[in-house]
Amino acid sequence: MVDDVVSEPLAPARGRGHLGRMTSSPAARAAASGAQKSGTSAPAPAALLAWYDRHRRRLPWRAEPGRQADPYHVFLSEIMLQQTTVKAVGPYFTGFLARWPTVSHLAAAPLEEVLSAWAGLGYYARARNLHACAQAVVARHGGRFPDDEAALLDLPGIGPYTAAAIAAIAFDLKASPVDGNIERVVSRLYRVAEPLPGAKPRIKALAAALTPAERPGDFAQAMMDLGATICTPRSPACSLCPWMEPCDARAAGDAALYPVKAPKGDKPKREGVAFLAVRADGAVLLRTRPDKGLLAKMTEVPSTPWGPKPEAPEGHAPLKARWRALPGAVEHVFTHFALTLKVLRADLGAGTPAPAGHRWVTPDGFDAEALPSVMRKVLAHGGVE
DNA sequence: GAGGCGTGGCG
């Protein structure tokens, strides 16, 4: 029973929590409303599936209606879509599939090629795990993805969400993936007052209770499409929603307040100095970052360490040269800090050798490098590329 | 379990 996982007392809530009273915090308001299932009925999977049959998005990794999706396509797209928009993933998905048409092809590829193909998409641990996962699928399962949620969960880079998504979408098993879309849909349906991330277990249980035995894969994708196109974060189009009737937040008129989230702290700033060495033939001095940590194994322009305070560049330059400060700086925001990078440039003779651990790369070789966006910015700032 | 881990777009 769905109500088993909802702790708030049952109370009528129509007319309460109206947008007219917006003086308290979302958390306080949501808690004060204290109501559950003020919608007029239980959310029916059939209503959502009927909506999905008419309004489903056509996406490169999706099978035609009524057809089975290729597990490798589902896997590849799900990894790429982690914390990443559909639009950004599109060309990467197409490119990967063209270059590595099966999981066995991907497993056989050198990691460096996978990293350079992934460059620009972000969260590079995903690319390393993607590669490791492909190799594990070949080694453990003979090159076929297991049609079993627990076995999928055991693979590198596949967590609870992705295991459930592949099980449901590729194999039509009764599994309930919960991503940000589904968290939002469910938290509004039931007007979940507890803030994230604490509310995750409850939302997960609610989502599982909603999942039908028939067409669980379409149901999961329908939930995501609903969250992406109707039940959006800012201004949800409730009047177009197939679940308008049973939705508690719609009844209360405060859907945009959900999901409630715990307040987050300020983002710290870091600064550093990058050394852009340019040889007379146009080659730039690059190196590979360490195996672990931020941007692991990716290509970088040499720089001082990035710290809270600007560090003196002396002693960090990769080679002895006449370094000149370029005007301005490169700004880049990572997940957990904002970076300001000043750039020093030096122009060197064509025969200058690369110091140990470094290499000269001409601009026509940049595409073969695993250059993250922040480093592309540095190169562009220095007039290279 | 809280924090590390990218990037680009949008209101």
Added chain:
DNA sequence: TCGCCAAGCCT
């Protein structure tokens, strides 16, 4: 302009 956000995972 800038904080928020997008199909999370790992440690």
